[in-house]
Amino acid sequence: MSGPIEEQPSLWQQSDLLSLAPAPAEERSPAGKPEREPQLPPLSARGETGRLAPTTLLILDTETTGLEPASAQCIELGAVLFHVPTRAVLSQVSFLLPALANPAQHVNGIPAAVSRLPQPWQAGLAHFQALLDACDAVLAHNAAFDAQWFGFDPLPPITKPWICSMDDIHWPAERQLRAAPSVRDLALAYGVPVWAAHRALTDCTYLVQVLERCSDLEPLLVAALEPRLLFRANLSYAERHRAKEAGFRWNDPVRGAWSRRLSAREAEALPFPVQRVELDGVAA
Numbered sequence: 001m002s003g004p005i006e007e008q009p010s011l012w013q014q015s016d017l018l019s020l021a022p023a024p025a026e027e028r029s030p031a032g033k034p035e036r037e038p039q040l041p042p043l044s045a046r047g048e049t050g051r052l053a054p055t056t057l058l059i060l061d062t063e064t065t066g067l068e069p070a071s072a073q074c075i076e077l078g079a080v081l082f083h084v085p086t087r088a089v090l091s092q093v094s095f096l097l098p099a100l101a102n103p104a105q106h107v108n109g110i111p112a113a114v115s116r117l118p119q120p121w122q123a124g125l126a127h128f129q130a131l132l133d134a135c136d137a138v139l140a141h142n143a144a145f146d147a148q149w150f151g152f153d154p155l156p157p158i159t160k161p162w163i164c165s166m167d168d169i170h171w172p173a174e175r176q177l178r179a180a181p182s183v184r185d186l187a188l189a190y191g192v193p194v195w196a197a198h199r200a201l202t203d204c205t206y207l208v209q210v211l212e213r214c215s216d217l218e219p220l221l222v223a224a225l226e227p228r229l230l231f232r233a234n235l236s237y238a239e240r241h242r243a244k245e246a247g248f249r250w251n252d253p254v255r256g257a258w259s260r261r262l263s264a265r266e267a268e269a270l271p272f273p274v275q276r277v278e279l280d281g282v283a284a
Contacts, residue, residue: 053218054136054225056090057082057211058160061203062146063108065099074149075099075115076108077124078200080208081131082139084221087212091131094201095124097154108199129156137161137225141183141207143168161225165207167247167261168224172216179247186210226263231274233258242272253279 060079066072078094096119102112132138140146143164151157163169165186171177175189183206184194192209196202211217232254233243243258244250250258254277267274 053084053221054161055084056135057084057137057139057163057221058131058135059139059204059207059211060146061140061200062149063104063110063200064149065102065104065112069149069152072104073097073099073152074155075102075110075112076200077128077155078202078204079128079131080201080204081134082208082211084211084217087217089208090134091127092201092204093124093127093131094199094204095119095121097121110199125154125156132156132158132160135160137163137221139163139165139207141165141186141203163221163224165210168228169220170223170266171220179245183207190214223263223265226265228261228263229267230254230259230277230279231262231267232277233260234273234275239272246270246272 058079059082060077062074062078063076064072064074074097076094076096078092080092081090082088083090096110096115098116098121099112100116102108102110102115105111138158138160140162141164143162143166147158147162149155166180166182171181171186171189177185177189181189183198183203187194187206187210190210190213192206192213194206214220230253233246233248235243235258240250240258246260248258248260253259257277259277262270262274
């Protein structure tokens with residue numbers, strides 16, 4: 001997830017650090033009931049373009065001392081290697097990374113002094129690298145936030161495909177989820193008890209238990225891996241609630257607009273017009 005923005009989803013996002021940034025009051029549609037995203041035609045486990053669903057997912061979560069790597073660091077990493085066909089956990093790891101200070105302690109509950117206590121974090125990092133090497137794709141909730149920390153020492157770069165369980169997976173309509181659901185709402189929709197405040201491995205566990213209960217997981221993953229482009233909503237100010245309810249974000253990444261990354265099928269299924277956007281001359 002990127003830096004402070006307006007109209008951001010609730011605190012139970014993967015990165016609660018966005019609670020550090022002020023957000024305006026929640027808006028609702030004039031009728032009082034939010035619109036739901038149109039349902040897309042289902043894909044098979046192979047998909048319309050012949051793409052196979054990943055066999056192994058590395059489900060990961062980070063806790064950080066701030067919002068951006070330029071001024072903060074990752075203080076905790078949790079990851080679970082998940083076998084999709086059997087819905088089984090194969091391996092998992094969680095460890096703290098030493099930090100001199102943690103301005104976000106009130107968010108993630110990790111004192112910097114605790115992160116510096118003796119513990120084999122280097123071995124944990126090696127285990128994480130082994131899990132990363134073994135996976136077909138990486139899954140995170142609000143993956144844009146997590147992805148930005150990798151490649152900054154000591155975290156390795158990640159070249160595997162990313163899947164965002166918040167933005168890329170089109171959860172079934174019967175789950176009654178809004179666009180871009182929080183981890184908490186996603187867990188509750190699948191009957192997963194929300195039993196603890198978030199830490200890295202805790203949030204991974206919630207996602208694992210959601211995927212375990214998801215009978216149509218393979219086609220959802222295939223659809224989530226479809227190429228995505230950046231679109232802006234072509235709506236009037238009075239209709240801005242429609243963009244928000246469809247998962248578009250204000251001012252992020254397109255300044256002064258409601259925008260979201262979508263597959264071509266998702267863009268065509270929207271009940272309002274959208275326009276493809278390029279940032280700095282490069283397709284997003």
